[in-house]
Amino acid sequence: MSPGQAERQRVRRPTMREVAAVAGVSLSTVSRVVNGGAGVKPELVERVQGAVELLGYRHNLTASSLRRADRLSATIGVIFEDVSNPFFGSVHRGVEDVARDRGVLTLVGSSDEQPDRERELADAFMARGVDGLIVASAVRDNAYLLRERAAGLALAFVDRPPRFIDADAVVTDNAGGARTAVEHLLAAGHRRIGFLGDRPDVFTAAERLRGYRETLASHDIAEDVDLVRHPQFRGVDAYETTAALLAGKNPPTALFSGQNLISMAAVRAIHAHGQQHEIALVGFDDIPMADVIQPGVTVVAQDPLALGRAAAELLFARIDGHDGPSREIVVPTRLVERGSGELPGPG
Amino acid sequence: MSPGQAERQRVRRPTMREVAAVAGVSLSTVSRVVNGGAGVKPELVERVQGAVELLGYRHNLTASSLRRADRLSATIGVIFEDVSNPFFGSVHRGVEDVARDRGVLTLVGSSDEQPDRERELADAFMARGVDGLIVASAVRDNAYLLRERAAGLALAFVDRPPRFIDADAVVTDNAGGARTAVEHLLAAGHRRIGFLGDRPDVFTAAERLRGYRETLASHDIAEDVDLVRHPQFRGVDAYETTAALLAGKNPPTALFSGQNLISMAAVRAIHAHGQQHEIALVGFDDIPMADVIQPGVTVVAQDPLALGRAAAELLFARIDGHDGPSREIVVPTRLVERGSGELPGPG
DNA sequence: CTGAAAGCGCTTACAG
DNA sequence: CTGAAAGCGCTTACAG
Numbered sequence: 164m165s166p167g168q169a170e171r172q173r174v175r176r177p178t179m180r181e182v183a184a185v186a187g188v189s190l191s192t193v194s195r196v197v198n199g200g201a202g203v204k205p206e207l208v209e210r211v212q213g214a215v216e217l218l219g220y221r222h223n224l225t226a227s228s229l230r231r232a233d234r235l236s237a238t239i240g241v242i243f244e245d246v247s248n249p250f251f252g253s254v255h256r257g258v259e260d261v262a263r264d265r266g267v268l269t270l271v272g273s274s275d276e277q278p279d280r281e282r283e284l285a286d287a288f289m290a291r292g293v294d295g296l297i298v299a300s301a302v303r304d305n306a307y308l309l310r311e312r313a314a315g316l317a318l319a320f321v322d323r324p325p326r327f328i329d330a331d332a333v334v335t336d337n338a339g340g341a342r343t344a345v346e347h348l349l350a351a352g353h354r355r356i357g358f359l360g361d362r363p364d365v366f367t368a369a370e371r372l373r374g375y376r377e378t379l380a381s382h383d384i385a386e387d388v389d390l391v392r393h394p395q396f397r398g399v400d401a402y403e404t405t406a407a408l409l410a411g412k413n414p415p416t417a418l419f420s421g422q423n424l425i426s427m428a429a430v431r432a433i434h435a436h437g438q439q440h441e442i443a444l445v446g447f448d449d450i451p452m453a454d455v456i457q458p459g460v461t462v463v464a465q466d467p468l469a470l471g472r473a474a475a476e477l478l479f480a481r482i483d484g485h486d487g488p489s490r491e492i493v494v495p496t497r498l499v500e501r502g503s504g505e506l507p508g509p510g
Numbered sequence: 511m512s513p514g515q516a517e518r519q520r521v522r523r524p525t526m527r528e529v530a531a532v533a534g535v536s537l538s539t540v541s542r543v544v545n546g547g548a549g550v551k552p553e554l555v556e557r558v559q560g561a562v563e564l565l566g567y568r569h570n571l572t573a574s575s576l577r578r579a580d581r582l583s584a585t586i587g588v589i590f591e592d593v594s595n596p597f598f599g600s601v602h603r604g605v606e607d608v609a610r611d612r613g614v615l616t617l618v619g620s621s622d623e624q625p626d627r628e629r630e631l632a633d634a635f636m637a638r639g640v641d642g643l644i645v646a647s648a649v650r651d652n653a654y655l656l657r658e659r660a661a662g663l664a665l666a667f668v669d670r671p672p673r674f675i676d677a678d679a680v681v682t683d684n685a686g687g688a689r690t691a692v693e694h695l696l697a698a699g700h701r702r703i704g705f706l707g708d709r710p711d712v713f714t715a716a717e718r719l720r721g722y723r724e725t726l727a728s729h730d731i732a733e734d735v736d737l738v739r740h741p742q743f744r745g746v747d748a749y750e751t752t753a754a755l756l757a758g759k760n761p762p763t764a765l766f767s768g769q770n771l772i773s774m775a776a777v778r779a780i781h782a783h784g785q786q787h788e789i790a791l792v793g794f795d796d797i798p799m800a801d802v803i804q805p806g807v808t809v810v811a812q813d814p815l816a817l818g819r820a821a822a823e824l825l826f827a828r829i830d831g832h833d834g835p836s837r838e839i840v841v842p843t844r845l846v847e848r849g850s851g852e853l854p855g856p857g
Numbered sequence: 858c859t860g861a862a863a864g865c866g867c868t869t870a871c872a873g
Numbered sequence: 874c875t876g877a878a879a880g881c882g883c884t885t886a887c888a889g
Binding site for chain 1: 858
């Protein structure tokens with residue numbers, strides 16, 4: 164039996180009061196020393212530090228922030244669709260890097276694109292007294308956050324802008340990136356370009372679809388509704404959706420896939436049917452190993468790290484008391500030509 | 511100007527005391543209702559709930575857990591090497607899934623494999639009163655956690671076992687997986703098999719190297735130290751290390767790469783030199799799009815989701831008071847043959 | 858510069 | 874079944 168584990172319930176963590184007793188000073192003095200020691204005689208500082216060392220005292224930030232004037236917990240909450248999606252993994256890292264410089268920790272949760280789950284997470288974060296919330300929102304209406312914000316919660320949206328609430332946001336230039344992608348395929352001579360993307364009630368998907376449509380329209384190409392597909396579930400279903408699209412009677416010669424997991428499935432499907440040197444493809448958002456696949460997968464890359472960093476910076480500005488009008492930062496995309504997007508069309 | 515943001519400092523969140531006043535009951539009764547309402551007259555429950563609704567009262571878990579007997583914060587801390595590494599993204603998701611079923615939230619941080627950063631994170635989590643810690647540790651000596659555990663912190667190690675502290679752990683069968691990989695390459699006729707892996711002071715790297723060595727020894731193949739390389743930095747440097755290894759005077763005919771990011775770099779280097787159909791490769795840990803690359807990348811796959819889930823389950827058992835001896839769960843690997851590992855050797 | 862006292866928002870014996 | 878009181882571990886006016 165592990166003695167440490169067995170004693171879990173018995174041993175108590177020393178308190179400031181006990182440190183004070185050992186150091187022979189008052190509770191107030193210990194608090195002052197623990198919080199930086201401003202205006203405390205060096206001799207007392209030393210005595211308190213000795214007692215802290217001796218007892219193994221650890222500051223209780225929970226009790227501290229409950230009593231402190233600013234009420235800050237040095238903790239923020241982050242809501243993503245799925246922490247195991249590499250895109251959000253990088254956004255997460257961007258947030259963490261900025262938060263870390265401020266000594267702030269991040270609570271993270273996955274909504275799985277379910278509104279109820281998103282609200283539950285927001286509630287749970289609030290109950291734990293987070294100073295702010297960064298959210299890649301999956302709901303149609305973010306008004307549920309109005310009351311929280313009024314109660315002092317700082318807010319920043321990332322990847323998708325807020326709806327029915329005025330708040331800071333950092334988004335990728337989705338429509339612009341989609342235009343770049345489709346223009347690129349048109350320039351290679353394609354006219355029948357398929358679109359694969361999330362349901363359009365996801366903001367990013369709607370924007371990318373809009374960019375696709377606008378570009379076709381500006382080239383006087385009538386939209387063929389049969390070429391626009393929305394896989395219900397990512398991964399397997401996107402694979403089948405791609406396969407079905409390519410097996411249709413009048414298939415596209417090129418594809419624009421509007422999300423990283425969908426792109427991976429589409430690439431897989433095209434390769435499975437041996438059409439990787441015939442069907443052109445441009446994906447929105449970069450995918451791993453895209454340069455090693457033959458042909459290389461051309462993408463309109465996002466900058467998820469920058470998204471996360473910018474969102475955290477906007478959030479901390481609010482936490483610091485900035486109360487100017489809401490800001491929206493649009494992060495540009497970058498076309499990365501690797502081969503699949505440069506396959507010539509029939510035109 | 512956004513009115514909500516401007517009023518951040520002015521509006522206060524209603525307290526239980528205010529709810530009590532509005533409902534015309536005592537603070538105690540409000541507390542009882544908020545915590546489930548056991549033993550409170552239905553009529554009072556209703557009145558309290560009405561006041562809660564009216565005022566928009568939100569429970570303050572921070573204050574609650576400070577006063578509660580169990581002291582539980584319903585929050586755990588998780589330390590990874592890097593949250594943007596897809597492997598840890600999946601481990602994270604496994605942890606979250608189990609925690610979510612219990613209403614527990616996760617604080618997450620990246621250590622970047624730096625011992626100081628790991629200790630800082632552990633301190634920061636402790637200061638915020640987490641109920642337990644799941645850690646993929648990067649330090650040589652985890653004794654720094656002894657005092658925390660004695661003070662009641664539940665502990666579970668994931669991906670790497672604890673050192674100098676007796677605690678629960680969930681690890682992949684690293685040596686066994688490495689043996690499988692190297693046996694597979696030997697069976698294909700290879701005798702000169704290179705090893706690419708993290709520095710051996712990382713536990714997983716040492717274990718995989720051990721599996722590699724044991725397998726060679728069991729086949730009476732003398733180790734060639736020139737074939738064992740430890741890229742200092744992942745990514746770019748692993749690429750160059752691979753290129754240098756293959757460009758040597760007596761290069762290997764096969765590679766065993768001991769980590770996902772290193773495998774990606776190795777695949778990239780092999781392809782860049784057009785040797786993807788000559789140099790066999792088996793990677794430890796699966797990599798994205800491995801099935802689409804030509805030839806497909808053979809790997810010994812881990813199950814990161816299972817690692818995360820199991821670690822969370824061990825942790826919650828401790829949080830629930832289980833005080834049996836420490837347990838170690840070893841998660842098996844799975845060989846996934848895709849082509850690169852089946853390229854024949856000269857033997 | 859230091860300490861005694863009040864109180865952050867809540868839970869929990871205790872008495873009625 | 875309900876309420877008044879004490880107190881979780883800390884910070885912060887306030888007085889000395």
